[in-house]
Amino acid sequence: MNFLEKVEKRKKEVENVLVIGLDTNVERLPRKFPKDAKGVYEYNKYLIESTRDIACAYKINSAFYEMLGPEGMQTMYKTRELIGDDIPTIYDAKRGDISSTAEAYAKAAFEFYGFDSITLSPYMGSDVAGPFLKYEDKYLFFVCLSTNPSAADFEYHGNPSLYLQVAVFAASCHEKCGLVIGATVADSLNEVHEVSPKSLILVPGIGTQGGKVQDVMNSEAREKVLVNVSRSIIFASDPRTVAEKYAKELKA
């Protein structure tokens, strides 16, 4: 079963498109968890057990594990293991390199840690994707259009804008490349979806970052979106209740 099929199957099971982002920053753990890599693992365990029947997918943000050194990577490994193989996983790593380096990143993501998909940064062009595309059942999400103030620096550069060129590239990728589009620019969802209609669109920026769920779910891309919520769920006093609320708003 490839990633697209796995996502479709899961969407039918949970009837939503909610991706829960395990951006588990050690500095924000609730008081009763130790502030170290083990605490992050224990908290992830609690989060996954509380939301396993709700989440359409889990996204693991590499940075929060890397900052804890080798033990953090051990926590990432064990967290990935805990999720199991029925729920799609997204490795949010935004890697972007070429040649043997890209091969090594692909090995890390898909072989060592066993993630189903990864986010990549497209700056260096299609060569960034090459080694990742060799894994038949895996999937790539290219950063396309983001929500941060400086998105305009480069993403909108040129005419057509750079982000549309990235969408054109994703469209050429034999249904193995999706795109990351910030939710606060939901208007652009339609535009990008038109360019690359078969691409999954990973939408971050809901919740803490301020994007609007309705804009996303009313867009023409709604059949293709996966909507990530991280901090608003994982650092809520009752993560399950908040996840349920989002799952309801993000009905598949």
Next chain:
Amino acid sequence: MNFLEKVEKRKKEVENVLVIGLDTNVERLPRKFPKDAKGVYEYNKYLIESTRDIACAYKINSAFYEMLGPEGMQTMYKTRELIGDDIPTIYDAKRGDISSTAEAYAKAAFEFYGFDSITLSPYMGSDVAGPFLKYEDKYLFFVCLSTNPSAADFEYHGNPSLYLQVAVFAASCHEKCGLVIGATVADSLNEVHEVSPKSLILVPGIGTQGGKVQDVMNSEAREKVLVNVSRSIIFASDPRTVAEKYAKELKA
């Protein structure tokens, strides 16, 4: 002492601008080293001991450590420790994210592993740099123009080309941002150097990747370049001899 000062000091000591890239791919270790994270450490130890008095800086390519999981990161940590504090270090990670994620990547690179500088992917704009710039003595290298066939996909997009916009950004960075420019496009070195004359320019692609040393050392950017050689040195039958040859060609 900040990174620029550290590099200047080191250039005077070794009289060259050779960066030795520890792209230590476990699959290419000489036969007598075990093919695992410990073998990579042992081989790095041999490489560093053989070239310590020659190298102007060491560059550690994160991918080859990440592919070995937590033990690979332990090897990266110990390799960094072995290099010590007198020789500048570059963490080749091409990270590119924003907000609290970028903060976490900066913590990993500068606090946990203690690198002096890092390579970053500029796609998401100046926000990518923000958290890294807060570390006073550290330095960033933005991927600007690369040597791979698909560099043209996005790096040359727009008019002026995207890579020149990235150079403009680096120029605005209060002397804390350098650029990565592929050696096989040495003509562009002059162009980028003109846009951001104070930026260090990290030049990969010498040796195995086919760039020409003379082109780089004759360019107007020669006072600012650091030239990386990875595989041609580290997988040579006698790494020291090859490093010496490059050091001579790359006279500061």
